[in-house]
Amino acid sequence: MTEIKRAQAAVRLGxxxxxxRVKAGYSREKLSELSGLSTNYIGIIERGMKNITIINCQSLASALNTSIDKLLxxxxxATNESRNNKCPSGCILFNMAGECESKEH
Structure with missing residues (x-):
């Protein structure tokens, strides 16, 4: 994944x-309290300035009463669409080009 695509993904996730957070009616301070993450960190994530770990994403999803899937x-x-179109067997093993790498079929 290129740096530009990573940056775009971080902005979209943010x-x-x-x-x-806004839909839940929470301030950053309230979300910080519920998730255990700092308000500064939440602000950085919301602005797409930093990649988030899956653990922190789960903390935010739980605090927001949603799922990681919804946040993502x-x-x-483009990646999800190409994966769904390239392997009718529903595999989850893909290379960086989004091509199925399963040896089972």
Whole structure:
């Protein structure tokens, strides 16, 4: 994944997190309290300035009463579409080009 695509993904994820926070009626301070993450860190994530770990993403999803899947909606649209189109067997083993790498079929 190129640096530009990584940056775009971080911005999309940040927007999704912010939208979920606003929808829940939480301030950054409240989300910080519920998730155990600092308000500064949440702000950095919402602005797409830093990649988030899966553990921290789960903390935010739990605090927002949602799932990681919901937070990731639209973050990697081209990758998800190409994966779904390239392997009718529903495999989950893909290389960086989105091609199935399963040896089973």
């Amino acid at each position: 927007r999704n997190i912010r939208a979920a 909606e639209g973050v990697f649209p």
